Amino acid sequence: MAHTSPKPFSGAVHTVDFGPFRDGSDRQAVANEILDSFKSIGFVYLVNHGIPQDKIDSMFQWSKKLFDQPMEVKQLAPHPQSGAHHRGYSAPGREKIQKRTHAGDDSAPSGDEVQRDIKESFESGREGYADQPNIWYPEGVLPGFKDACLDFYEVCDEMQREIWKALALGFNLPQEYFLPFHSESQNQLRLLHYPSVPAAVLEDKDASRIPAHSDYGSITLLLQDDIGGLEVEDSNHPGTYIPVPPVAGSLLVNAGDFLMRWSNDTIKSTVHRVRAPQYTETPSGKMIPPRYSIPYFCGPDSHKVLDCIPGTWSESRPKRYPPISPGEYIIGRISANYN
Numbered sequence: 635m636a637h638t639s640p641k642p643f644s645g646a647v648h649t650v651d652f653g654p655f656r657d658g659s660d661r662q663a664v665a666n667e668i669l670d671s672f673k674s675i676g677f678v679y680l681v682n683h684g685i686p687q688d689k690i691d692s693m694f695q696w697s698k699k700l701f702d703q704p705m706e707v708k709q710l711a712p713h714p715q716s717g718a719h720h721r722g723y724s725a726p727g728r729e730k731i732q733k734r735t736h737a738g739d740d741s742a743p744s745g746d747e748v749q750r751d752i753k754e755s756f757e758s759g760r761e762g763y764a765d766q767p768n769i770w771y772p773e774g775v776l777p778g779f780k781d782a783c784l785d786f787y788e789v790c791d792e793m794q795r796e797i798w799k800a801l802a803l804g805f806n807l808p809q810e811y812f813l814p815f816h817s818e819s820q821n822q823l824r825l826l827h828y829p830s831v832p833a834a835v836l837e838d839k840d841a842s843r844i845p846a847h848s849d850y851g852s853i854t855l856l857l858q859d860d861i862g863g864l865e866v867e868d869s870n871h872p873g874t875y876i877p878v879p880p881v882a883g884s885l886l887v888n889a890g891d892f893l894m895r896w897s898n899d900t901i902k903s904t905v906h907r908v909r910a911p912q913y914t915e916t917p918s919g920k921m922i923p924p925r926y927s928i929p930y931f932c933g934p935d936s937h938k939v940l941d942c943i944p945g946t947w948s949e950s951r952p953k954r955y956p957p958i959s960p961g962e963y964i965i966g967r968i969s970a971n972y973n
């Protein structure tokens with residue numbers, strides 16, 4: 635049975651048992667809960683999600699192995715200068731997230747709102763996606779890394795298709811409804827490492843490991859280690875953040891700006907950030923421990939033109955947006971973070 639008891643909801647993120655969706659025992663109830671969470675806070679934890687834990691552990695191990703390499707090795711697969719080609723390795727400070735105070739705020743940030751992030755990342759996608767060719771390490775460097783990324787990409791791709799089926803049922807649409815919009819599998823697997831830094835670096839009240847932002851795409855699957863620090867903005871109290879702590883065995887799923895728009899603003903793309911809530915005492919002073927996370931950003935096929943999802947608009951709630959292609963929308967957003 636899916637959870638039908640009163641929900642522990644007070645602005646916090648719901649936990650939904652995905653098991654009854656996977657085994658078919660109560661697909662509609664799970665679908666409704668996921669969509670409810672997306673509408674209220676834009677984030678949901680899924681447990682019994684179906685991604686094997688050993689695959690997750692292995693991807694985190696690969697991530698650590700990569701980021702443990704000397705900088706000159708990591709730089710052998712460099713992220714291109716242009717933000718529009720979002721693949722390869724980005725050194726700390728390379729990406730500058732445009733700080734946002736609430737989702738949908740497209741106003742250009744002023745100089746002091748743009749912050750160089752203290753994080754490094756590696757991006758990859760489906761092999762053979764011509765618009766975003768992968769950037770791999772040369773033969774002999776990190777053997778096995780490429781296969782591990784490609785394998786995990788497929789595992790997450792399968793997972794996101796299940797989530798789209800659930801969202802379709804939540805909207806009372808045929809469960810295959812969203813799949814043709816994702817037939818080209820244009821997702822992005824991101825390995826993220828927030829290095830250990832002296833606590834003083836992040837002491838400033840405005841400093842973050844990743845500043846407040848919303849994701850651009852349709853949905854993001856997020857796996858985090860046990861360090862914590864992720865927070866979402868409470869939309870009822872803008873500027874106030876609610877911790878989204880790691881929950882063992884869970885997969886966090888959040889909606890991005892494109893899905894908010896596609897759903898005629900019925901789903902929320904919530905602003906979130908990563909702070910550093912704890913430090914450890916070391917001989918050289920207070921240090922923030924390293925943190926690893928693995929977001930998997932999903933995007934609908936970039937060249938298709940998408941209109942508001944059926945059921946999200948009516949005579950009393952007209953469409954707020956004209957049809958648009960995800961490519962046109964998302965690439966513009968990504969490019970703005972690299973210059």
Ligand SMILES: O=C(O)CCC(=O)C(=O)O
Nearest residue numbers: 826849858864908927929
């Ligand atoms: O590291 C995290 O937990 C969140 C990362 C994130 O929000 C992002 O990469 O968009």
Ligand SMILES: [Fe+2]
Nearest residue numbers: 847848849906
């Ligand atoms: Fe994000």
